[in-house]
Amino acid sequence: MPDTLIIFVVLLALVFDYINGFHDTANAIATSVSTRALPPKIAVFMAAGLNFLGAMYSTGVAQTIGGDLVKSADLVNPQIIIAAMMGAIFWNLITWWIGIPSSSSHALVGGMVGAVLVSAGYDALKIEGILKIVAALVGSPIIAMVTGVVIMSGLFWIFGNMSPSRINPKFKRLQVVTAAMMAFSHGSNDAQKAMGIITLTLVSTGYLKTFDVPLPVIIATATAMGLGTAAGGWRIIRTMGTKIFRLEPISGFAADLNSSIVVFGATLLHLPVSTTHVVSGSIMGVGTAKRLSAVRWGVAQQMLMAWVLTIPCTAVASALIYKIIIFFSTI
Numbered sequence: 001m002p003d004t005l006i007i008f009v010v011l012l013a014l015v016f017d018y019i020n021g022f023h024d025t026a027n028a029i030a031t032s033v034s035t036r037a038l039p040p041k042i043a044v045f046m047a048a049g050l051n052f053l054g055a056m057y058s059t060g061v062a063q064t065i066g067g068d069l070v071k072s073a074d075l076v077n078p079q080i081i082i083a084a085m086m087g088a089i090f091w092n093l094i095t096w097w098i099g100i101p102s103s104s105s106h107a108l109v110g111g112m113v114g115a116v117l118v119s120a121g122y123d124a125l126k127i128e129g130i131l132k133i134v135a136a137l138v139g140s141p142i143i144a145m146v147t148g149v150v151i152m153s154g155l156f157w158i159f160g161n162m163s164p165s166r167i168n169p170k171f172k173r174l175q176v177v178t179a180a181m182m183a184f185s186h187g188s189n190d191a192q193k194a195m196g197i198i199t200l201t202l203v204s205t206g207y208l209k210t211f212d213v214p215l216p217v218i219i220a221t222a223t224a225m226g227l228g229t230a231a232g233g234w235r236i237i238r239t240m241g242t243k244i245f246r247l248e249p250i251s252g253f254a255a256d257l258n259s260s261i262v263v264f265g266a267t268l269l270h271l272p273v274s275t276t277h278v279v280s281g282s283i284m285g286v287g288t289a290k291r292l293s294a295v296r297w298g299v300a301q302q303m304l305m306a307w308v309l310t311i312p313c314t315a316v317a318s319a320l321i322y323k324i325i326i327f328f329s330t331i
Helices: 003-023 025-034 040-055 060-067 078-098 104-120 127-159 164-204 215-231 234-243 249-268 275-290 297-329
Strands: none
Touching (some): 003 164, 003 215, 025 040, 025 164, 078 164, 104 127, 127 249, 127 275, 249 275
């Protein structure tokens, strides 16, 4: 296997990680920016640093991504990984341009499934592993919405009799803490997806004997995620911070606290989740706790449509890209 092809796969995975960073910047800072708890530039750079540190935390999610999508690393080659990455990157850029929060995790899973299906067939897929990953991806925003209602209702019960002018300054300061928690938990889960893909490539090409993520891969993906976060994804920040529900400091605090707990809990369980979906679910839950009509369900419906379409669209895109790669490699 040409070394240049493997290097290209690694670089493409790092590009995906970088795009994931600026695509998902809103996950960590949209609430604190929209409530003016943090100036935008400070919020972005804080998120970038903590994304980097979070990415260094563990490799459990990477092992799930690398080991639970296909039955054996021998069934994967760099062409499959390239097609999967390109399909996922294409979808991330499209949804970023439109300003709709979508899942980089869904895009990656869909890309891998599509490329493997068209190359090695259905039997190469590890169905039980895929179902576990999809269950985590689908179930996490539902859990976040429910727990968001619970946390916000508890805060209303405790602070409901206090005037906004009294509690808002306090929760603005607390939002700095919860935004930091969210940034760290985002890095701990999302950066590991690129780690898993790079390590899977190294195992499938014989450069590694076992699926243990090397330290240089950890550092490289953490850096790519941090740099991408520093670039900022302002289109999605506006959607997350203002268009779903008009956040106040107390509700922004609740949404970030809830999201960070759900995402980091998934990291501890070695489950990949979409931080975009979790944060969106948290904001919807927090808004619902105030009143059902407070949530702009039209925007939520558009986001849900993007969520539903992500896996099939990236699967089709990656399958087509794989066919194109094979076609040009034979002429």
